[in-house]
Amino acid sequence: MATAAGTPxxxxxxxxxxxxxxxxxxxxxxxxxxxxxxxVGKFASLLDDPYTEVVPREPLSDEVEITLIGGGFSGLCTGxxxxxxxxxxxxxxxxxxxxxxxxxxxxxxxxMCDTAAMIYLPLLEETGHRPxxxxxxxxxxxAHAKRIAETFDLYRDVLFSTQVTKLEWDDAAARWVIHxxxxxxxxxxxxxxxxxxxxxxxxxxxPGIETFAGKSFHTCRWDYGYTGGTPDGEPMSGLANKRVGIxxxxxxxxxxxxxxxxxxxxxxxxxxxxxxxxxxxNHEIDPEFFDELGPGWQKKWLLNFATLQTGGFADxxxxxxxWTDISQRIRDRIVKKVSEDGETLTPQLAVxxxxxxxxxxxxxxxxxxxxxxxxxxxxxxxxPWYRQLCKRPCFHDEYLQAYNxxxxxxxxxxxxxxxxxxxxxxxxxxxxxxxxxxxxxxGFEFGTDYGRxxxxxxxxxxxVTLSERWADGMETLHGMHVHDFPNLFIIGMNQAAxxxxxxxxxxxxAGSTLAKxxxxxxxxxxxxxxxxxxxEQAWVSxxxxxxxxxxxxxxxxxxxxxxxGKPAGRREKLNGSGYPEGPVAFFEFIDKWRxxxxxxxxxxxxxxxxx
Numbered sequence: 001m002a003t004a005a006g007t008p009x010x011x012x013x014x015x016x017x018x019x020x021x022x023x024x025x026x027x028x029x030x031x032x033x034x035x036x037x038x039x040v041g042k043f044a045s046l047l048d049d050p051y052t053e054v055v056p057r058e059p060l061s062d063e064v065e066i067t068l069i070g071g072g073f074s075g076l077c078t079g080x081x082x083x084x085x086x087x088x089x090x091x092x093x094x095x096x097x098x099x100x101x102x103x104x105x106x107x108x109x110x111x112m113c114d115t116a117a118m119i120y121l122p123l124l125e126e127t128g129h130r131p132x133x134x135x136x137x138x139x140x141x142x143a144h145a146k147r148i149a150e151t152f153d154l155y156r157d158v159l160f161s162t163q164v165t166k167l168e169w170d171d172a173a174a175r176w177v178i179h180x181x182x183x184x185x186x187x188x189x190x191x192x193x194x195x196x197x198x199x200x201x202x203x204x205x206x207p208g209i210e211t212f213a214g215k216s217f218h219t220c221r222w223d224y225g226y227t228g229g230t231p232d233g234e235p236m237s238g239l240a241n242k243r244v245g246i247x248x249x250x251x252x253x254x255x256x257x258x259x260x261x262x263x264x265x266x267x268x269x270x271x272x273x274x275x276x277x278x279x280x281x282n283h284e285i286d287p288e289f290f291d292e293l294g295p296g297w298q299k300k301w302l303l304n305f306a307t308l309q310t311g312g313f314a315d316x317x318x319x320x321x322x323w324t325d326i327s328q329r330i331r332d333r334i335v336k337k338v339s340e341d342g343e344t345l346t347p348q349l350a351v352x353x354x355x356x357x358x359x360x361x362x363x364x365x366x367x368x369x370x371x372x373x374x375x376x377x378x379x380x381x382x383x384p385w386y387r388q389l390c391k392r393p394c395f396h397d398e399y400l401q402a403y404n405x406x407x408x409x410x411x412x413x414x415x416x417x418x419x420x421x422x423x424x425x426x427x428x429x430x431x432x433x434x435x436x437x438x439x440x441x442x443g444f445e446f447g448t449d450y451g452r453x454x455x456x457x458x459x460x461x462x463x464v465t466l467s468e469r470w471a472d473g474m475e476t477l478h479g480m481h482v483h484d485f486p487n488l489f490i491i492g493m494n495q496a497a498x499x500x501x502x503x504x505x506x507x508x509x510a511g512s513t514l515a516k517x518x519x520x521x522x523x524x525x526x527x528x529x530x531x532x533x534x535x536e537q538a539w540v541s542x543x544x545x546x547x548x549x550x551x552x553x554x555x556x557x558x559x560x561x562x563x564x565g566k567p568a569g570r571r572e573k574l575n576g577s578g579y580p581e582g583p584v585a586f587f588e589f590i591d592k593w594r595x596x597x598x599x600x601x602x603x604x605x606x607x608x609x610x611x
Contacts (some may be wrong), residue, residue, distance in 0.1 A: 020557075023385040026415030032250070036202040036442065039218070042210050046201055046218050050105070052097020055160045059183030064157075066090035066518065067188040069164055072101015074194025074491040074507050076145060077122050080152040081511035087521050091188075092158040093180065094305070095455075099154065100145035101196055104180045106252070107231040108222040109259035111138035114251060114395055118285070118298070119305050121261045122504045125298050126458060127151045130290045135282045135395075139231050145334045150311050153236050159184070167191065168459040169485065174607035189527065192259045192514060193458070193508070194491035200455055204247060204442045208421040216395045216438040226437070229263070236263040245426055245433060247418055249275055250440030250559075256441070261402035268409050268433050270426060272417040273391070273557050275385040276365055278322040280395040282372040301506050309501050310582045319576065322395050323501045326388060329357040334476060334586060358387050381412040389554035405547055460485040473574030477539045477601050480510065481531035489514050495543060497586040498578025509587055517602070518593040526604035535601030543574070546580035 029035055039046035066087070068075045071094030080090060082090055096104040113120045117140075119130035127147050132140060149155055158179070166179040170187070178186040201218045203209065217223045228238035236259065244264040246253055249271045260267050301318050308314050308324040311331045317324050333353040337343040374380035382400065384391075392398070398459040402408055411428055413419075419427045425434040447503060458466040461484040469475070469482065476482050479496035480489050491514070493506035521529050568576075579586035593600065 012361055013355070013359060016359060018103075019385050020387070023415065024557045029558065035204045035205050037209075039201055039203055040354045041156040043203060046203075046221050048221070049095075049097055049161060050221055050223065051104070052161060054097075054482050057182065059185070060142045060159075061185050063091065063175070063187040065184065065188070066192065067176070068092045068192045068194060069167075069178075070094065070194035070196060070491075071096065071099045071149075071158065072194065072196050073122055073145065073288065073504050074101070074102070074196055074510075075192075075364040076148045076154065076196060077504070077507045078192055078491055078511040078514055079154045080123055080126065080148060081508075082518070083152040083154075083591070085515040087518055087522070092154060092155070092260060093162050093178070093186075094160050094162060095163040098146065099158075100142045102220075103141045103145055105220045107138055107142075107224075108219045108252065108256045109227075109229060109233065109236065110255040110257075110398075111231070111252075112136060112255060113141060114280075114392075115323070116305075116321055117141075117257050119301050119319060119502055120504055122508050123148055123151075125295070126397075130287065131285050133282055133284050135280060137233070159258070166459070167193075169461055169488075171461055174487070186536055190487045190518060190521075190529070192489045192491055195455075196492075200444055202439075202442055202518055203440055204248075204417070206421050211423050212421050212425075212435075212438055213423040214425075214436050214438060216440065218440045219248075220440070220444075221255060227263075229259075231490070233259070236260075236471065239264040239437070240267050242436040243434060244437045244439065245270060245435040246441050247426075248443065249273065250441065250443060251275070251392045251394050252443065253441035254396050254399045256439075258396075258398040258402045260439070261405040264407065265409045266409065267405075268411055268426070268435065270413060270418050270428065271381065272413050272415055273386075273559070274382045274384045275391065276362070276386075276388050276446075277369070277382075277399055278325075278365055278388075278393060278395050280397045282354050282397065302502070303587075304585050305502060305518045306497075306499055306505060306587070310454065310499075310584060312584060315416070319521040322393060326361050329361065330354050333357050339569040350474075358389075362386075362388055368569075369400060374404045378403050381410055384557075391559040395548045410504045422599045456483065458488070460471065460488070470575075471571070473571040474577075475536060475540045475574065477531040477536045478513070478593075480513065481529075481536070481602065483531050483533045483536045486528050486530035489517070493578070494575060495539070495577055496579060496590070497583040498576075499583040503535070505583075509590060512592055513594045518600065520597070520599060521604055524604055525606070527607040528603075528605050530603050530605075532601055539601075540574065542580065543577040544570070546577060 025476050046571045067088060068078055068090060073091050075092050075100060079092060098104055112135050114135065116134050121131060121141065121144050129144060129147060162184065166177055168177045170177050175187045176191045178188060201220050215226050224239055227236040229236035240263065242264055243266045244260055245268040246257065246260065247270045249269065254275050254277065257269060288345065302319045303315050305324065308317055308361055309327050311327050315572045330353050333356060335352060337353060338345050339350055343349055362384065369382045370379050373382055403410055411433065413428050419429065427431055460466065460469065464484060474495060476495050479492060479494050482488060491507060491510045493503060497506050497509065499506055517529060
């Protein structure tokens with residue numbers, strides 16, 4: 001089998017399938033998501049805020065019209081759209097000490113967006129901001145979050161350093177009662193939940209994890225007091241005489257391993273599965289080019305990216321990144337098979353085009369590893385043997401190079417992961433690695449019960465929790481509305497566009513939809529907005545009939561994209577589903593739905609008419 005880049009004809013596809021299966025089987029675990037543990041007990045401090053001192057205040061006991069839970073881009077985009085619609089009576093509740101969400105918490109060295117900033121940073125036209133580079137670093141993203149808040153006056157009524165502990169519907173009063181860790185009891189007519197899928201850290205359930213006596217922290221709570229340095233990239237001088245270990249080689253680790261390799265005396269990277277590392281090719285944004293884009297440019301770019309990234313056609317590729325590259329390869333191969341080779345367009349032809357394009361792309365990515373990494377054995381360990389979209393694709397021009405740094409060691413665990421941890425270090429097989437510091441790059445809650453991911457339970461009509469309601473899978477209309485949870489709106493991407501390559505596009509659209517709904521409720525004097533049960537079930541049935549996706553793909557190595565390799569049942573398929581016709585079709589559909597004035601599937605009524 002060829003290991004260098006080549007055409008599909010030069011790739012032994014049968015041998016490649018066998019290798020993918022072999023590597024996948026090494027990593028399959030019976031516990032799936034249960035292999036991860038919550039940060040409790042000794043690790044409870046990982047949920048604390050190391051950046052902002054919590055200032056004591058008196059508990060609130062009041063009422064607001066609308067409450068937005070979460071001050072990340074979900075809450076920011078929703079708040080901005082509400083302000084634009086002239087809706088001002090709302091409050092934001094955020095657990096961090098400022099706006100930013102994931103970009104408030106994630107200040108690890110090297111943190112940056114892995115989707116182009118021109119489309120990832122929302123509301124660029126509205127705020128008048130030009131990204132400095134194609135991919136910007138975390139401090140600039142955090143600053144943009146605060147810029148949105150300032151532009152739309154979102155600091156006016158916000159509770160920072162405040163975590164919701166319970167959300168309960170009072171049917172008699174037609175109000176949500178919000179309890180917080182600050183003793184607040186807030187009554188709100190409407191609630192928007194934008195807690196995000198990647199905000200609550202998780203830890204690997206490695207035996208002995210609690211016994212390590214050295215310094216340890218999660219990447220989303222980086223301890224610069226110990227390491228030295230700053231989020232802006234200043235050297236971490238505190239690591240100059242330290243042996244540092246990092247567990248995890250996903251998207252976060254890919255970004256912070258370069259700075260760690262640069263600054264630590266020795267760095268040990270414990271790898272279960274290598275990430276797919278494509279070219280990033282970062283560069284500055286030309287001010288003259290940016291100034292000539294003209295009004296409406298960001299909406300145009302967003303649509304262009306979503307269209308090309310999901311296999312559609314456009315006159316040009318405005319973003320030109322790894323996301324659009326693989327999709328265009330698949331699309332162009334389908335066109336060639338039909339128009340030049342005379343084949344009939346069938347589902348199997350599309351599958352063949354996808355597999356051939358992916359084989360070609362992943363062969364190039366493995367060849368890139370071989371070309372960059374100097375040590376042959378390390379290079380072999382870093383080669384990803386799976387399809388590119390089985391795990392979050394990564395784009396970086398310093399990660400692979402880090403393994404050429406003296407003192408940086410890749411400890412490949414042959415798919416098994418770290419065996420155990422003791423007071424002084426980590427065991428892999430029969431080898432003990434003594435460490436001063438251990439960094440957890442183990443990611444966030446994903447795929448667990450909704451209440452666990454949020455950090456609180458949401459209790460609807462009749463005392464049923466959202467976790468109970470969704471025990472057999474998420475059930476909504478448009479991913480936003482849940483029957484028996486009136487006046488509750490979920491801001492996200494699942495069961496909607498599900499555009500995972502650019503999450504913020506989902507959020508700006510959801511914010512626009514909610515603003516229209518609440519504006520209509522005000523116009524007609526409705527106190528209650530609830531999805532009709534039949535409309536919800538019709539939407540769910542449509543989603544259940546969609547077989548697309550990576551869940552259960554036998555070529556996929558385990559990861560959070562595919563239920564950690566466990567067979568996908570109804571619950572997993574519904575939780576990861578999106579509009580069957582794709583993100584662009586959903587954005588077109590929901591735009592027509594919210595602007596029709598009909599709001600089909602929703603019931604707007606007065607509280608007195610409630611059954």
